Amino acid sequence: MLVFAGLLFIAVGGYGFFRQWRFFKCAIMVRGTVVEWSRCGGKALWTPVAEFEFDGKIRRVSGTFYSSRPAKIGTRIWVGVNPENIQETRIKQNGEMFLYAASMLSGAFIIFFRIPLFAIEW
Numbered sequence: 001m002l003v004f005a006g007l008l009f010i011a012v013g014g015y016g017f018f019r020q021w022r023f024f025k026c027a028i029m030v031r032g033t034v035v036e037w038s039r040c041g042g043k044a045l046w047t048p049v050a051e052f053e054f055d056g057k058i059r060r061v062s063g064t065f066y067s068s069r070p071a072k073i074g075t076r077i078w079v080g081v082n083p084e085n086i087q088e089t090r091i092k093q094n095g096e097m098f099l100y101a102a103s104m105l106s107g108a109f110i111i112f113f114r115i116p117l118f119a120i121e122w
Contacts, residue, residue: 006110013103020097023090027080030054032091034077037070038062046070050091052079061089065096 032052039046045066051058061079082088 002110002114006107006114009103009107009110011107013100013105013107017097017100017104020090020100023082023088024080024092026083027090028054028083029092030079030081032061032077032079034071034073034075035060036073040066044068048075048077048091048093050077050079052089054081054089055086059089061091063091063093065093065099067095 030052032050034048035051036049037046038049045068047063047066048070049060049062051060053059078092080090080092
């Protein structure tokens with residue numbers, strides 16, 4: 001059962017990490033400015049909403065990674081734009097990549113350092 005849980009952590013973290021890495025590898029990076037913070041439901045979790053200029057138009061994008069401490073409005077951040085589909089944009093949030101890497105590392109620890117259930121004395 002622990003091996004399955006470890007593999008699940010590695011798979012989910014690896015999928016998210018690879019997806020983000022692949023997007024930002026091909027994306028055109030532009031500077032954006034945080035114009036507001038979007039709240040997640042009724043909880044005290046926030047994600048930035050940024051405005052950026054691309055292709056002569058001002059556009060907006062919301063982050064996907066929520067934090068308990070929002071930064072100041074006006075903070076400059078990086079925004080990735082898919083050159084093949086300019087509607088696909090993402091805010092580059094380092095915490096998101098860290099979360100995926102932590103998930104993979106946790107899964108590896110679960111698998112490699114598990115205690116066999118038969119070794120536990122009841």
